[in-house]
Amino acid sequence: MSEQTDRKFKQVGTRPIRPDGVDKVTGRARYGADASLPRMLHGAVLRSPYAHARIVSIDTSKASELPGVKAILTADDLPQVETGWVGDIAYGSDLGEMAANIMARRKVLYHGHAVAAVSATSDERAREACEMIEVEYEPLEPVLSIDHALAPDAPILHEHQAPMGDAPLPEGPTNIARHLLDEGGDVARGFAEADVIVEGVFETPMTHQGYIEPHACLADAREDGKVEIWCSTQGPFMVKEYTAAVLQYDPNDIKVVPSEIGGGFGGKTTIYLEPIAVALSRKTGRPVKMVMTREEVFRATGPASGTKIGMKLGARSDGTLIAGEARFDFEAGAYRGSAVTAAVMTAFSAYRLPNFRIEGFDIVVNKPKVAPYRAPGAPNAAFAAESLIDDLARTLGRDPIELRLQNASREGDRTTYGPVFGRIGFSETLETARAHPHWKAPLGKHQGRGIASGWWFNAGMQSSATVSVDEDGSAVVRTGNPDIGGSRASMALMTAEELAIPVERVRPVVGDTDSVGYCDTTGGSRTTYATGLAVIEATRQVVADLRARAATIWDVELDAVAWREGAAVLLNGRSDDSDKTPLPLEELTRQMRLTGGPIIASASVNPPAAAPAFGIHICDVEVDPETGVTRVVRYTVIQDAGKAIHPTYVEGQFQGGAAQGIGWALNEEYLFDEQGRLENAGFLDYRMPVASDLPMIDTVIVEVPNPLHPYGVRGVGETSIVPPLAAVANAVRDATGFRFHRLPLTPPRVLEGIEQVRR
């Protein structure tokens, strides 16, 4: 791609101040809970105290008599939604199950499951009324682990659920919602030919994305059937489609306005409150605002799956991998749809592996229905695979980077799930790690070093963009992707690059579902890549129009005009063309009204998901042998960004992913009691890392251009959470001599490992 390698970028790759920065710092930015309307009511949700129970009856009479209560809603007030499939980013969103998750019908399936909702004149009054709703339950035995779910005598969550999948399943109803199988080569012969085999059963608990901003929305259902929803979401078009589907409204009647978003990480790619707020608004004829408490966010939104992964790798004595086998059991929570699919796809594809067998099971349990969490499924898969690669290197006495380089997938290698990799940067990333000072730095006492790799596909999907230039020569770029990780800055930079003007002259706009063209949800690390493609295409149309205006002014053919350094220039001018000096953008825009009117262009794309990005993390830990307390003391993220549009944001994504992964490795887990009640539904008890817990995380941006993007952009948001679980575990293995198969590495657990080594 000559454009990628020869191009001298002027704007892309710089680090301007973020366009949304000042508003966020000064508190002006408006988040999900920051909208209000005249006559607004407040809504609250009554949630199940049982993890598994049948609903016998709901009596709302007392609650409805409370002054200030305007409407009460149960599942009976909502349409009975048939099963069906909508959208495509939220893994396996079955429509009927989405509706049942939003408001329980007949059965509650987790502690915190919505049972009824109230709208009242204040939030407090609405919550008070919830407490006065009398629900009679018939408690059922809860299913709280994968092993229990798969046991022959396990209670069945969904009696009538037909499992899906590629492989045969047992007769009759089970808690298995989906069964996946990918096979290649001859795995038995592979292992038979292996000189070394490493294996283990790895377990990770449910964890939450921990976004700072709770779910919040404001719905306004009007007399003419039109509905407007203001909410914090990664996907306004998704909210529109899903809400319409759940309420059986015409999508044409629904407009969704995305607020600023205080974190999502995949957790805001589905809906919880929106249909309830709309239904309450319709019932009362007044706008209804709903805001979750932190406890509700933990109990009733979608965490990442708890997982159990059995994995085995076989290699020749020279280190060549020849066989791999894995079984992934992923908790789906109450309804089908875990990220086991991506775990199956990513687990072995980073390496050349001729013989493999990978099974995946999506298993329902009486816990909240999971939602995507940054590179969903891949961190768990990498925890297992990269721990085993580490074991293999130790067994063979090989440098873990060299061993990975020896087996690393390259352009042209086939993935375990079928497609062949295009140009990828795994080897370059590994080579960068090998050369990094961190890798050779000495370690202190009780310290250990781990390394791990990880990767993510980076989605393509649908995006639109509209670009225009104003009379003053400034430009506007409009897309429909909420800015969760710097997309305003990256869209502005790409627009500025194509127009060859300073980025400060470009205003990036995130529009509502009526204002802008369709964009799939911000997620899958797709936005800068896919929406960026639409932006570049629309801007190039604008540049073509600008050239045409110059050609008109100069009375020459369009082909005689080029666009250079923010100006139209005449190619191959003759000696009598001295009046045809370069026409800068602002000169052309000032004359727009005389040369045909405003300049505006729209473009849309649906590019393939074929921009995989690889990362490698180096982690140093210090483990206190007396207490088992583990501290990360040095951490380096090396990742292929393809092309870093705004390097500071890219580094921030690297650091954020590493921080979340370290939390997952060391501290975070959903703790349920034996009745399935979440015991740590708050940030005091669910311990995420804070700044004082972590060292400054170093970053190195590798740039191996993605051939599908004119600048080479891949995605950067997700890969960075894939390696940390294994990188930390490998470092703790290095420090303690003990291989941990279960996360998080809490002090008692680490101490127990240290004890075992000492014995």
Place this chain on the structure above:
Amino acid sequence: MSEQTDRKFKQVGTRPIRPDGVDKVTGRARYGADASLPRMLHGAVLRSPYAHARIVSIDTSKASELPGVKAILTADDLPQVETGWVGDIAYGSDLGEMAANIMARRKVLYHGHAVAAVSATSDERAREACEMIEVEYEPLEPVLSIDHALAPDAPILHEHQAPMGDAPLPEGPTNIARHLLDEGGDVARGFAEADVIVEGVFETPMTHQGYIEPHACLADAREDGKVEIWCSTQGPFMVKEYTAAVLQYDPNDIKVVPSEIGGGFGGKTTIYLEPIAVALSRKTGRPVKMVMTREEVFRATGPASGTKIGMKLGARSDGTLIAGEARFDFEAGAYRGSAVTAAVMTAFSAYRLPNFRIEGFDIVVNKPKVAPYRAPGAPNAAFAAESLIDDLARTLGRDPIELRLQNASREGDRTTYGPVFGRIGFSETLETARAHPHWKAPLGKHQGRGIASGWWFNAGMQSSATVSVDEDGSAVVRTGNPDIGGSRASMALMTAEELAIPVERVRPVVGDTDSVGYCDTTGGSRTTYATGLAVIEATRQVVADLRARAATIWDVELDAVAWREGAAVLLNGRSDDSDKTPLPLEELTRQMRLTGGPIIASASVNPPAAAPAFGIHICDVEVDPETGVTRVVRYTVIQDAGKAIHPTYVEGQFQGGAAQGIGWALNEEYLFDEQGRLENAGFLDYRMPVASDLPMIDTVIVEVPNPLHPYGVRGVGETSIVPPLAAVANAVRDATGFRFHRLPLTPPRVLEGIEQVRR
């Protein structure tokens, strides 16, 4: 234009419920004063008690000590703006004068002229603080009439103002800001050859547009230099450009969000409060809301010019017009820029007139600076010209319709201002009037009938539109024109027509200056014509894309696919094409993501202003001979719409224009005392017609297609206010036998005329 005449419209020409109707009826629609922000302050303006004075000093110290006062602003806090020209719809917006009108510097030029502004914690507190500002004035003699302004010893408002114009002017400073002259043929010989000459001096007072919603805005100037303005305006892009120019800000930093608008009629095509609110917000670091009182609207916004028109027409005895002469003196108010230009252009162009001389003077007086008011200048010109045509018909004993038909301009006739008319519908409109039952209906006692014609150019100018289709087959059309007269409905209808889907499936969006492509101000009756062109073009691009998707699905050439009745159809299908049944829009959109992604298109236009529309009004009045009270008892508007997109709105425009014109004819006028203080600055004393004052106004839509628009659309909003002044005056002439040359026709004035006839 075969497209215009052969086309069978399915959506265009129907009367769907207006998309904005329910929100407006239920009070949900948000107007200029309906926005609020956290920490918001309120701003108020101190206004001059003198019509003409020098400002000696301003002492703000006492006011600034009032608790709750956060900032005080005078002209010294604003940049000294040099003269210059911005934009183009507000007639003669000189930048320096616009700034001086917004906040007086050194001199006040009318009673109500802004002198200082305060922001405080409440509107009441801000107004209280204004009263505490001590201003020392040196009063000057006010200039309150055209005659006084032109007198040799008149005080001069602007000592250093250089007059503009086409014709020589006296040496030294005068109150004449502009002098226009259009001549054709040999006017002296024309009159010499005339068999009949009619003439008169006609006078009309200042009148106000009387929009229900006062000017209001909310400005938020942020720490990073960005400014957001919410306001009621006809032109958000105009507000952005003008505010940036007056404050010398970078337009790139300003975003303007148009609220719903409660009437404008041309009065909201300029700015008054916005720069003050922005400057106060910048000074305080807090959002500032400013809302005018009704009194402020009357005193300090832009009414229509008071005018004095001397006019003479000469005709042969067979009725053929052969000479015309006119002098238009228009009050500009305090600063240059009246609509005398349009008066000069429209006065005689409706008729074939071989010899003419038309002079126009733009004259400054100590009254508020005028602003456009619906067909600015044309009603005054038509009042004179159509009164004289009526006199001519009476003198010659001719039917007034026949006389007009005999002289009516037709396609190919040259206007007095230069261009040649294209296809116009004046004759058709006259013929429709001749055939209308009203024209032949008997009159009662004390009743009289008048008829008058009028016309308006209908502007072109710049517009953009972006159209997309959603997965559910619905569509969105986005423009930047505030909906002052039904443009949401007309844009949706044109989009629906091109897509061949029900209009209910189209959502029209009016965006802010960042959300949508550039659109010139809603005004000049340009929106449905010019913005409609952009909408049709963008929708046609969408249809082309839909056809391409169908071609992809069917694996045929694009040319083999047509778009019919909301579906792609295969042309000249072969017998084995039976699977290629019509693909309806919603089938194609459901497959969009598989055929290339979202479908969106943008288009922009800058068409010529060449869609003139003619109207003829028939008015019956009943005059009480004892009191002089005149009532309109029957009224019919016949007007060429070119093509009525939404006939109900077209009829509404016809009726609204007629009602305003009747008010102008019978009741409305600015009444100043001898010091230049407006004495009737409120709706109790400034008497606009209300529903009970008027009969139901009948309407007839004539459709002579405009060749420049694919459906034939002209504009409809302005022509309808042009004939009423003369129609009413001619009817009163018919009832009383007296020719009135001065408006309004108040009972004392009418009584005086009746007395004169009796004498």
